[in-house]
Amino acid sequence: MDRHLISRIAHRDHPIAAPLSDESVRRLLDRALRGGTAERVLDLGCGEGAWLLRALAAHPQLRAVGVDLDAHALNLARQGAERLGVARRIGLHHVDAKEFAAKEEFDAVLCVGATHAFGGLLPTLAAVRPHLAPGGLALVGEGYWQAEPDRAALDIFGDGLADLHATVDHALADGWTPVYGHTSTQEELDDYEWSWTGSLADWALDHAAEPSGGEALRIAAEHRAEWLGGYRPFFGFVTLVLRRTA
Numbered sequence: 001m002d003r004h005l006i007s008r009i010a011h012r013d014h015p016i017a018a019p020l021s022d023e024s025v026r027r028l029l030d031r032a033l034r035g036g037t038a039e040r041v042l043d044l045g046c047g048e049g050a051w052l053l054r055a056l057a058a059h060p061q062l063r064a065v066g067v068d069l070d071a072h073a074l075n076l077a078r079q080g081a082e083r084l085g086v087a088r089r090i091g092l093h094h095v096d097a098k099e100f101a102a103k104e105e106f107d108a109v110l111c112v113g114a115t116h117a118f119g120g121l122l123p124t125l126a127a128v129r130p131h132l133a134p135g136g137l138a139l140v141g142e143g144y145w146q147a148e149p150d151r152a153a154l155d156i157f158g159d160g161l162a163d164l165h166a167t168v169d170h171a172l173a174d175g176w177t178p179v180y181g182h183t184s185t186q187e188e189l190d191d192y193e194w195s196w197t198g199s200l201a202d203w204a205l206d207h208a209a210e211p212s213g214g215e216a217l218r219i220a221a222e223h224r225a226e227w228l229g230g231y232r233p234f235f236g237f238v239t240l241v242l243r244r245t246a
């Protein structure tokens with residue numbers, strides 16, 4: 001199965017494609033958009049545009065740009081924008097976020113659950129920086145270790161993650177100041193994983209007679225086993241709102 005399709009099915013019943021509740025997304029957006037006074041927002045790895053559509057619906061003066069490699073997800077974002085009556089205020093680009101060249105600067109740049117596109121937190125911040133207007137805010141969601149990871153967790157997530165303190169220190173040393181942040185609760189982390197594995201398994205049972213149904217059920221089961229039997233005690237997720245220090 002195409003990995004974009006797997007991701008789309010697995011995320012269909014969750015507010016966004018990262019372990020954050022509706023209320024956390026609302027609060028983080030409010031901070032990143034400075035209570036709605038921001039005028040331009042960019043989302044690198046926007047997927048179906050969940051963050052941008054919420055932002056546009058809440059703030060009539062806002063214009064948004066989204067970038068993603070998944071053409072189908074961008075189509076869904078466009079349809080969502082039309083349904084909400086905000087399509088005139090969104091631009092969607094089917095391009096690698098690493099190569100996206102904007103003609104303007106943004107008051108807020110988002111990258112949540114897509115830092116792997118750049119190779120981790122610091123390369124993501126380096127990519128965000130040229131897009132930010134003076135005084136602009138970056139909203140970046142990234143994994144971290146809640147406890148010393150074992151070999152199996154490292155095999156799944158690689159050795160690019162750090163603990164929460166070190167993650168924030170890396171951003172500080174790179175010239176960023178956290179002006180807000182949210183560490184996903186265990187409830188948010190669990191809800192995300194139950195939703196991911198559950199939605200995929202549910203779809204698989206509806207397609208049990210097709211080869212893709214069997215494949216989806218196997219992928220959901222493997223993911224659930226890796227989570228419950230492996231990385232659940234170690235993996236955390238933090239969303240930082242960052243401003244350039246100088």
Ligand SMILES: C[S@@+](CC[C@H](N)C(=O)[O-])C[C@H]1O[C@@H](n2cnc3c(N)ncnc32)[C@H](O)[C@@H]1O
Pocket residue numbers: 016017018044045046047048050051067068069070073095096097098111112113114116117118
């Ligand atoms: C886990 S989803 C997160 C989507 C969205 N930020 C959210 O929070 O709902 C990661 C997204 O990053 C996109 N992506 C991965 N690599 C990318 C790249 N090099 N350029 C643009 N988008 C990329 C994927 O297609 C996917 O839509």
